[in-house]
Every structure is written in C-alpha cells, then in structure tokens.
Amino acid sequence: MRKWTPHALLWAVGLLPALIGGVALPSGSFGSASTVLDALGRLAGLGGLGLMLVAAIVSFRIPGFDRLFGGLTSLWRTHHLMGGVAFLLLLGHPLLLALAASAVSLDAALEVLFAGDIATWLGWGALLVMMVFLAPSFEFFGSRDYQRWKSLHKLAGISVMLALTHAFLQASTIPEPWSTLIWAVLALAALTALAYGLLFARRASQYSYTVAEVARPANNVVELSLKPVDRQLRHRAGQFVYLTPCDSKLQAGYREEHPYTLTSSSSEQLLRVAIKDVGDASRAIQSIALGSEVQVMGPYGAFLPAHNHDAELWIAGGIGIAPFLGRARELASRGEAVNIHLIYCVQDEARALFSDELRRLSARIPGFSFAMHYFYRDGPLSSDFVRYHCPDCATRKAYVCGPARLSSLARKVLVANGMPRGHFKSEEFTLL
Ligand SMILES: Cc1cc2nc3c(=O)[nH]c(=O)nc-3n(C[C@H](O)[C@H](O)[C@H](O)COP(=O)(O)OP(=O)(O)OC[C@H]3O[C@@H](n4cnc5c(N)ncnc54)[C@H](O)[C@@H]3O)c2cc1C
CATH class of the missing domain: 3.40.50.80 (Nucleotide-binding domain of ferredoxin-NADP reductase (FNR) module)
Structure with missing residues (x-):
C-alpha cells in the first residue's frame, strides 16, 4: 500500500457527502450562473461538514492507530489540512448561496444570510466558534502558543455540534433518509473515537514512571532515565511519548504533557528521553527531582522502519x-x-x-x-x-x-x- 493511500481514504470519506450531494442535485443545477453558485454553495457545505467530522475523528490520539498513517505527525498534518479546507468550504457555503440569491435581489441575498431562523444562526455560530479555535494555528494572529492553541481547540466539539444541528434542521440536498444516515454515521464515528480515546486508550496507554537518573550531555539538555512503577511501556526505536512531569516543585510545565522521542533501546528496562531547553516547560524539566513521578503516554510515531535491511x-x-x-x-x-x-x-x-x-x-x-x-x-x-x-x-x-x-x-x-x-x-x- 502506498503511504498516501490511508490519507487519501480519509479525504474520500470526508468528501463523500459532497459527492452524494453532487449526484442528488436536481437537473438544471448547472443551467445558469446563479444555479451553479447555488449548487456549489450546497456542495461546499456538505464537503466542509464531512471534512470537519473526519478531522475530528482522527484528532484523538490512539497509540498504534497513527502507525497506519505513517505516524502521529503525519496524521496530524492531514488533520490540520483537512480542518483548514473544511473552514474555507464552510465559509464559502453561505457566501455562495447568498451570491446565487443576489441574482434575484439584494434582499433575497440578505434573507439567505440572515434568515432569522434557528438553523441559520446555528450555522453562523458554528463558523464563529471555528474561527476562534482555528485562529491560534496561524502566526498572523500572534506567536503560536501551544497551550493556548490546545485549550481553544477544545471548542471544536461545540462547533461540530452546532454545524451538525444546522445540517439536520436545514432542507438537505441529499434526499432522506440518506442525509440523516450519513451525518448520524459520521457523528457516531466521531463520538466513538472521542470515547475510545478518552476512556480506553488513555487508560491503556498511560504508564507511571519515576525519574531514576538525570544525565547532562550539554548545559541545556538533560537525558532522563525513567523506571517503571508497575507496567512497562513497549516501544520501537524512534517512537515518541507524551511525558507529564508530576514534580510539583517544577517552575513550569507541572502536569503538562509534552512529546519527547525515546532514546532508549526497546530492550532496555528503563525508558530514556533527551530534553533540550527551548521554552518554559522544557527549561524547568532540566531540574526535575530524582525519584519524582512522571506519566508517560504512548508510544506514537512510525519514523524509523521496523528493520534495517536497506542501506x-x-x-x-x-x-x-x-x-x-x-x-x-x-x-x-x-x-x-x-x-x-x-x-x-x-x-x-x-x-x-x-x-x-x-x-x-x-x-x-x-x-x-x-x-x-x-x-x-x-x-x-x-x-x-x-x-x-x-x-x-x-x-x-x-x-x-x-x-x-x-x-x-x-x-x-x-x-x-x-x-x-x-x-x-x-x-x-x-x-x-
Ligand atoms: C514528535 C515530537 C518529538 C519530539 N521529541 C523531542 C525530543 O526528543 N527532545 C526534545 O528536546 N524535544 C522534542 N520535541 C519538542 C518538544 O516537544 C518541545 O520542545 C516542547 O514541547 C517545548 O515545550 P516548552 O513549553 O518548553 O516550549 P514552548 O516555548 O512552549 O514551545 C516551543 C515549541 O514546542 C511546541 N510545543 C510546545 N508544547 C508542545 C506540546 N505539548 N506538544 C507539541 N508541541 C509542543 C510549540 O508549538 C513550539 O513550537 C518533540 C516534538 C515532537 C512533536
């Protein structure tokens, strides 16, 4: 299987509602400029919501799942791209519909944009919340702060719910019962991924370790050797984990998770990570106390091959x-x-x-x-x-x-x- 095939499959699932909508468009949809704009507006809405739901499904960190997609960094690149395309399509959705209606009159266009019914306001609400949680991803809105980005990203759930309710309430381009069925299946998949990620994967892939040794290969780098408290994480070389220090005396980053690559061999009993001081949390961890507890979640990633048969x-x-x-x-x-x-x-x-x-x-x-x-x-x-x-x-x-x-x-x-x-x-x- 080519490495982009699983990513292409995600795009295909996200765009499926738009494809079905395209087939279901009434004949004559491409007869005039305004009907073309109307058809494109509808398809943009279907495509945007489909991609938004698939982006939500793949945003939950489930160890092992990411390997199918060439690792978590590669999967999240697709997630970010999908989120961006979904946003552009959802922004285009009301604008194209309004442009189509403007062929009749300006009032008709305004009526499309601000119909005053609950479905329309839910649609605007979804877009507004999306703008708020996507803004920190772009440097245009100030320097990218990971923790701010992560907190605001939690609003994505609200945006998805508002957009789905909007889709359920609006007269759909896709005939019933297919419309309800498609959105229900995608929404259920997103909920299942959320529940699995939060309830099961988190418990199954979170391990308690204590700091057994701190080596200093340079004055701004530490290598921590971590000893398992009970269960031991199994990994392949080149994979990474999310590490959460639980040393309350740390100046920053206490109980904050950060990704670090494992430097230990997979056969070692101790886990090792080398951490360079680049910001608050990674600077503070340079003075983590020996014997303090850390939570380790993972492993993630598929950077290096399983075997070194090739040159x-x-x-x-x-x-x-x-x-x-x-x-x-x-x-x-x-x-x-x-x-x-x-x-x-x-x-x-x-x-x-x-x-x-x-x-x-x-x-x-x-x-x-x-x-x-x-x-x-x-x-x-x-x-x-x-x-x-x-x-x-x-x-x-x-x-x-x-x-x-x-x-x-x-x-x-x-x-x-x-x-x-x-x-x-x-x-x-x-x-x-
Ligand atoms: C897959 C992967 C493997 C990594 N492996 C190592 C490693 O082996 N050794 C090492 O020293 N560093 C590694 N890093 C980088 C390390 O995660 C960041 O340096 C650390 O999170 C910085 O946090 P900070 O608060 O000190 O700095 P900040 O100033 O807050 O951030 C510096 C940079 O790190 C990013 N970052 C901050 N927090 C997080 C987070 N929780 N998750 C993801 N990115 C974040 C920010 O976007 C910013 O670009 C890895 C990162 C990734 C994505």
Missing part, C-alpha cells in the same frame, strides 16, 4: 539525534550487521550531543559509520559534503530528523544527488 542514510540536526540514538543503542545491543551512515549536523563541537557515545556505538555496530557536520566549520549542509562522506547516498533510504530548515535543505541536497523523492522521510519536532 540507510541518517541525517540528524541537534536534538534531532534522539530517534537515531535510540536505534543505534538498540543495534549495538543486538550486534546485528547493518549498512547505515549517519551525518550529524550541529553548530560546533560544544553542541554535539552524545558524540562520544555515538563514536563508541559505531565501533560496536558492524556497518554503522558516522560523520560530524559543524555549521561554523563546514557551512550549510551541501551536496559535496554528503557525497564525500556517503558516495552511494542516492541509492540509500534517507531519514532526517531536525529543524524544518535542515529537512528541506537535506531533501534538496539528496534529490540533487539523484535520490528518488520517495526514499526520503523526515520527522520534525513540531505538531502545529
């Missing part, structure tokens, strides 16, 4: 070394031969995290080699640098983890070296 090129930037470190530790414990070359990009030697350990690991893993790329010494990552250290890079599968700028540069460099685009996979430490 691979890993490119890491800064703290983006985390998934590769976990996999290298795992390979060293298995003693399996591989064909992997790692290019680790940092600004200078002082910022090269775990470089001594990587050197030791490369001596222990047959077929694993690595080169450091120092920005201040070597400049931006270039085709020549990559070809010099990895002459057969074009025939390898590439995995890149680091800042977005590094991912796009690495993609350009590798494609310029002849790597097919499908051989390139990246993970960025951002979900917004």
